[in-house]
Structures are given as C-alpha cells and as structure tokens.
Amino acid sequence: MKVDSGKQAELFDTFYLAPLRGVTVRVFRQALAECFAVPDLAVAPFIPTVAGSRVKPGLLSDIDKSAVQSVPLIPQLIGKDADQLRVMLREFKNSGYLRADLNAGCPWPFVMKKGRGCGLLRDVDNLARLLEVGCTEMEKGFSIKVRLGIDEPDLLLRSMELINRFPLCEVTVHARTARQMYGGEVRLDVFEEIAKFCRHPVVYNGDIRSVDDFLFLKQRFPQVKRWMIGRGISIDPFLMESVKAGVQVGRDPERLCDFLERALRYSINEMCGERQVLGRLKELWSYLHTGMADGVRLWDSIKICRTVAEYRRVVAAAFERGIVFKIRIASCLPRCYSETKLQGG
Numbered sequence: 001m002k003v004d005s006g007k008q009a010e011l012f013d014t015f016y017l018a019p020l021r022g023v024t025v026r027v028f029r030q031a032l033a034e035c036f037a038v039p040d041l042a043v044a045p046f047i048p049t050v051a052g053s054r055v056k057p058g059l060l061s062d063i064d065k066s067a068v069q070s071v072p073l074i075p076q077l078i079g080k081d082a083d084q085l086r087v088m089l090r091e092f093k094n095s096g097y098l099r100a101d102l103n104a105g106c107p108w109p110f111v112m113k114k115g116r117g118c119g120l121l122r123d124v125d126n127l128a129r130l131l132e133v134g135c136t137e138m139e140k141g142f143s144i145k146v147r148l149g150i151d152e153p154d155l156l157l158r159s160m161e162l163i164n165r166f167p168l169c170e171v172t173v174h175a176r177t178a179r180q181m182y183g184g185e186v187r188l189d190v191f192e193e194i195a196k197f198c199r200h201p202v203v204y205n206g207d208i209r210s211v212d213d214f215l216f217l218k219q220r221f222p223q224v225k226r227w228m229i230g231r232g233i234s235i236d237p238f239l240m241e242s243v244k245a246g247v248q249v250g251r252d253p254e255r256l257c258d259f260l261e262r263a264l265r266y267s268i269n270e271m272c273g274e275r276q277v278l279g280r281l282k283e284l285w286s287y288l289h290t291g292m293a294d295g296v297r298l299w300d301s302i303k304i305c306r307t308v309a310e311y312r313r314v315v316a317a318a319f320e321r322g323i324v325f326k327i328r329i330a331s332c333l334p335r336c337y338s339e340t341k342l343q344g345g
C-alpha cells in the first residue's frame, strides 16, 4: 500500500452521478447517457458485503460489464467486516473494475445500528481496517463516501487524521449529518473545514439542483473540482448538461419523453413483472414531477397506475397536453445563497 496520494491542482471540473439506490440504476444511467449529457463518472448504488467466500452473481447485476454500461462506473459497497470487504472487492476486480467506493454515509438507523454506512464513523479502529483492505486490494483507487457526522457535524472532522493516513483516491462528502437524513440545510461551513484538512481530493455532494447552485458552490469552494449530483438529476435530467455548459439549457419535452420511454423499455427487458417495472418508474417520477409546473397532479395519476399500458397512456396524455417545467428549481442551499444572489454574487 503506497501512501503517496495527495491533492494535485486539477484544471477541470468533474461531474459525478450520485448513487441513488432504486433510481440511478443501470437502465437509468443508460437512458440518461443516450438522451442527455453523459456524467464523467457514476458511483453505482451500494452492494452489501456478504458472509462467506461466494457472492451471488445477481448481487452484481447492476455493475455487470457484459450488460450495457453507458457511464464510467465506480462500484460501491456497504459493510463493516474487513474479510467480507476483501471478498467483495475481489469480485469487483474479477468483474473488471479497478476502483471501488466504500459507503460510510448511509444514514438509515437499521444500517447504522449494524455498524455499517455512517455507523462506520463510530468505530475508527474498524474503519482503519476497512481502509487498509480497500487501499491494498484496489491499488488503482479506493474511495469513501461520507457524511459530516451522525448526530453532530464534527465527527468526520475528528476522523480526518485517520482518513488522511490512507492513500485514498478521493473522499466524497455529503455535507449533512446522518440525523438530517436528506433534509435540512447542508453545512457548507463544516464542508469547508473538511476540504481544508483532507489531503485527498474532495468531491462535494448535496443539494445541487440548478446551474446557479453549482456556480455558487464553485465560487465558494474554488479549490473543489469534483461535484456529485443525485436528486437534482432525477428532478431535472437536463441538469448535468446545464452544469457542464455553465448555463441552463433549454428543456425539450421530446427529449424527456424519449428518455422515459427508454427507461421503461430497458426496465421491461431487465425485470420480470409489471409491478417491479412500475415500481422503478414511479420511484423516478417521485423526483421528476417536482420539477414540473403541474407535477403534483400528474404524479397523483402516475402513482395509481397498475399496468404498464395504463402508465404509458397517462404519460403520453401528459406530453400531448404539454409538459411545463418549473422555471427555477428551488435551491435547497443555505440562506447565504440567496443573499449572495441578491448582492449580485
């Protein structure tokens, strides 16, 4: 394990698609890449480590390289046992991956109770064992995705010295505590401290919903060059294209319609049963509708669809009536954001 990682000045911004379990799955990534800008990288939704030396192939289906993988992909695992971590990392390598990411940010209480996800921050000795295994196995790149803490936003900061000891290729920081789950304000002040003390490249994550959000963060953190977006892209699939261009691109309903049809077709090919297919599309629409002017009414009609044919009819009728996108997707970033904008910053 060579300990020679470190920050180097990067000239260009890199944009990552965040892992959203049940949403940013392979068929979503494929449809997204075919219809909109391709993210520079995507972290796949987490795969749990398992006991024993055999990993069922079904567990790896989302990252299967023999299926279409349209976006450069980093597989992610969640677990707390170093031996199990090694087994899974070897499976990743056998599947053709040189990099992997460890989920140290999942906030669900039943996950943390088992010492997984964000719960890893509670036991630094074990975290050290996992990082040791990860960096030894994945010589071409091992990273972690973390939150600021569990109840208070200072735990990650206190673990920074340990994290700095390992040659990680990057650290993705969702700038919230586990207690906040996915709501409340991101703590940009604490993120700033982390970015200062972390010797690895830092990926900013949390609440990028518009080009303005991105430009604000870019101005606030000029040293950060890596940006991860999750829900923002599920609400507005044009967003990756817009942030890459630095301006909001025109949102053409026909492209969105094409994207949805592909996501549906690919899901039908991949999954057995209409319920599963509809479940996946509904999960996507639970985000998508919030970016539309009349989204709530449409969402109400989609939620109750029981067959794919019915779903197709409801969606086709909506596109025939005309989809109106919200002009601005409300920012979730802290107040200082709007203040900066008012001052013309």
Ligand SMILES: Cc1cc2nc3c(=O)[nH]c(=O)nc-3n(C[C@H](O)[C@H](O)[C@H](O)COP(=O)(O)O)c2cc1C
Pocket (backbone or CB within 6 Å): 018, 019, 020, 021, 022, 023, 044, 045, 046, 076, 103, 105, 106, 145, 174, 182, 205, 206, 207, 208, 228, 229, 230, 231, 232
């Ligand atoms: C439905 C859902 C599923 C998620 N699944 C994962 C996951 O598998 N792995 C992970 O590291 N983070 C996961 N996250 C967290 C996101 O990757 C991301 O950190 C969080 O949504 C904040 O970024 P955003 O505001 O850009 O969405 C999930 C979040 C949501 C809402």
